[in-house]
Structures are given as structure tokens and as C-alpha cells.
Amino acid sequence: MKLVLAPMEGLTDPIMRDVLTSVGSFDWCVTEFIRVTDSILPDHVYHSYCPELLNDGKTASGTPVHVQFLGNNPDIMAANAVKVAEMGAPAIDMNFGCPAKTVNRHRGGSVLLDEPEVVYQLIKAVRDAVPSHIPVSAKMRLGYMDRNFMMENAHAIQGAGAAWVTVHARTKADGYTPPAFWDQLAPIREALNINVIANGEIWNNTDAKQCQLESGCEDLMIGRGAVTTPDITQCIRQNSDDALLGWNDLLALQIRFLNGAYKKEMNMVGRYKQWLGMMSKHYPEAKALWDIVKRIKPLDEIVDHLKFSKI
Structure with a gap:
């Protein structure tokens, strides 16, 4: 069973990846998406999104970090993929799942699921460009506004040469509103020869086992559940x-x-309070700490309070 830390814009940045992989037993994690438009990005952009490139493509605890791209230009995507592979990325993932309106409005992320032929072209361009030992994967949703092209996209991803596909078990229209439709992943898994990783609404061990049962997928990608419960992989x-x-x-x-x-x-400070607020849903101690910390603004005061809060 592979357990993967999901890419989440503004949440699983390098600091959060460092923290979660230091305690969780993730097989790999994925960067926040790197938007590619019309040029090859400079080194400092890649090092900002993925400082782990300076550490053999791994977090301090040794967890591989796959670099994720988002865009719609096959040639530019391929050129950037070649560069980041040369910089040490262990694998490249392609984003067809982002539901953000600003991203979709610029023809990126989940909106491309209405164009399976473009999904194919983008993945194939990257797969053909990077060395064969560098895996190329993709993340998709069940569809954009509906599931009409669900199977076409899955076959396009496989046909373009992806090593595996991660499927968030909702459409863009579904957003992040429960439930996740894990059972809809079963026909995808049955139809493909490549591995299918299930994603969406996995908050604890019970969810994980139910997702595996309904989807038929052994491997799981975990997002908000990993931030809310840092030891979820161990559980x-x-x-x-x-x-x-x-x-x-x-x-x-x-x-x-x-x-x-x-x-x-x-x-x-804002990021930390966001995280503590999420953990308060699972840990009573986090809720009590949140009631105090939410009034504190200086970072060093928060750190001092945490040090003196140990039981």
C-alpha cells in the first residue's frame, strides 16, 4: 500500500511537507502546482516551490518530492519538465484537478477534463521529453461539470504514457463538498493497466479502508486529513x-x-493558525490552544507559549 501526501495550494508547502513527512510514513509527496505559461521558469522559482531539489529531491526525512505542473502548452510544459528533471526532480506530476476559478478561467487544471485530447497531448509531450527513468504521472477529477469524459480522460492519461493516475473522486462542480464518490473509481481502475491512486475525503483509518473497498484501489493520496491528523499514515x-x-x-x-x-x-503566523484550526477538529488540546493562540500575533510569543504548554 502506497500512501501519498497530496499537493494542496497554500497548504502543503515545503514547511508543511517537512513537518508531515518527519512524522508520517508517506511514500512520496507532491509539490503545490507550478503554473507554466509561456516560458522556461528560472531556477529560483523551482527552488521556491521545491527547495527539496537541493536535497536530492527529498525532504529532510528522506521522502521523495514529485514536482507538479499546471498549464496548457505542450511545448512549454515539456521544456520546463526537462529542466526540472535536470535539477533533480524524482518524478513529474501533471495537474488536471485544480478546481480554482481563476485557474480554470485561464484554461488550466480541471477545466481541461472537457478536452481529453489536450490532456493526452500535454502528458505525451512531457513523457517524450524527459528521460525514461523519470516517472510522469497525472492527477484528475471525475470530470469538470459532469462525468461525461471520465473514461476518455483516464484512457488519454494512460495512452500518453503516464506511469500512474491519481483520481480525486469528485468533479470540479462537486468541489470539496462531501461525499467523495469512491465507487466511481472502480471502473477506471478496472479499465486501465496503470496504477490508479484514490483521493478525496480520507480523514481516518476507517475512511481509508472504505475507500479501498469501494474503489478497488490499494494506494491512497491523502490531503486535508494528513494536515488535520499528522500521524494518519501510521494509523x-x-x-x-x-x-x-x-x-x-x-x-x-x-x-x-x-x-x-x-x-x-x-x-x-496566519499559516500556523490555519493549521491549528484544522487540528482542533480532531484534538481537544488543539481546540483549547487555539482559543489562546488566536489572540497572539508575534511569532516568537506563539513559540514560547507552545514550549511552556508541554504536559
Whole structure:
């Protein structure tokens, strides 16, 4: 069973990847999407999105980081893929799942699921351009506004040479509103010869097992569930619905997150409060901490409070 940390814009950035892979047993993780339009991006852009390229394409804990692209120009996508492969990316993923209106309006992400031939062209261009030992994969939803092209897109991804496909079990129109339609992944898995990784609404071990049962997929990509419950991969692998990390361990993770800041202090404080708010849905201690921390603005004061909050 492969467990993968999902790419989530504004959430699983390098700092969060470092923290979550330091405690979770992820097989790999994927960067936030890198938007490619009409040029080959400079090194500093790639190092901003994926500083792990300076560490053999791995997080500090040794988890491989796949680089994800989003765009609609096959030649430019291919050229950027060649560059990032030369920079040390262990694999390249292509985004056909982003539901953001601004992205879709510029013909990127999930809107391309209404054009299976374009999905094919983009993946094939990248696959043909990069060395054969570098896997190329894709992430898709069940469709854009409906599921009319679900199977066409799946076959296009396979036909273009992708090594595997990750499927978020909702359309763009579904957004992130529950439920995820895990059963809709079964016909995709049955029709393809490449691996299909299931994604969507996996919040705990019970969800993971039910997703595997309904989809027929063994491998899972986990997004918000991993941020809300940092040890979710351990829970799934040990078949437990109970959190395995103690609160002191989680406090240490939060301090690591804040000490790993490379962005402006104000941004990091906001990011941390966002994360703590998510964890408060699962941990009573996080809820109590949130009621205090939400009033604190300086980053160093938050860190000091966390250090003195250990039980």
C-alpha cells in the first residue's frame, strides 16, 4: 500500500511537507502546482516551490518530492519538465484537478477534463521529453461539470504514457463538498493497466479502508486529513482509528513548523493558525490552544507559549 501526501495550494508547502513527512510514513509527496505559461521558469522559482531539489529531491526525512505542473502548452510544459528533471526532480506530476476559478478561467487544471485530447497531448509531450527513468504521472477529477469524459480522460492519461493516475473522486462542480464518490473509481481502475491512486475525503483509518473497498484501489493520496491528523499514515498502516501521537509530540511538530519559517512572519503566523484550526477538529488540546493562540500575533510569543504548554 502506497500512501501519498497530496499537493494542496497554500497548504502543503515545503514547511508543511517537512513537518508531515518527519512524522508520517508517506511514500512520496507532491509539490503545490507550478503554473507554466509561456516560458522556461528560472531556477529560483523551482527552488521556491521545491527547495527539496537541493536535497536530492527529498525532504529532510528522506521522502521523495514529485514536482507538479499546471498549464496548457505542450511545448512549454515539456521544456520546463526537462529542466526540472535536470535539477533533480524524482518524478513529474501533471495537474488536471485544480478546481480554482481563476485557474480554470485561464484554461488550466480541471477545466481541461472537457478536452481529453489536450490532456493526452500535454502528458505525451512531457513523457517524450524527459528521460525514461523519470516517472510522469497525472492527477484528475471525475470530470469538470459532469462525468461525461471520465473514461476518455483516464484512457488519454494512460495512452500518453503516464506511469500512474491519481483520481480525486469528485468533479470540479462537486468541489470539496462531501461525499467523495469512491465507487466511481472502480471502473477506471478496472479499465486501465496503470496504477490508479484514490483521493478525496480520507480523514481516518476507517475512511481509508472504505475507500479501498469501494474503489478497488490499494494506494491512497491523502490531503486535508494528513494536515488535520499528522500521524494518519501510521494509523492507516496500523489499522487504528485512534491518534498514535501524544500531544507533546504534536507540540514539537508545531514548534518545528514555526521554526522552519522562510516566509514573512505575518504569513507564518496566519499559516500556523490555519493549521491549528484544522487540528482542533480532531484534538481537544488543539481546540483549547487555539482559543489562546488566536489572540497572539508575534511569532516568537506563539513559540514560547507552545514550549511552556508541554504536559
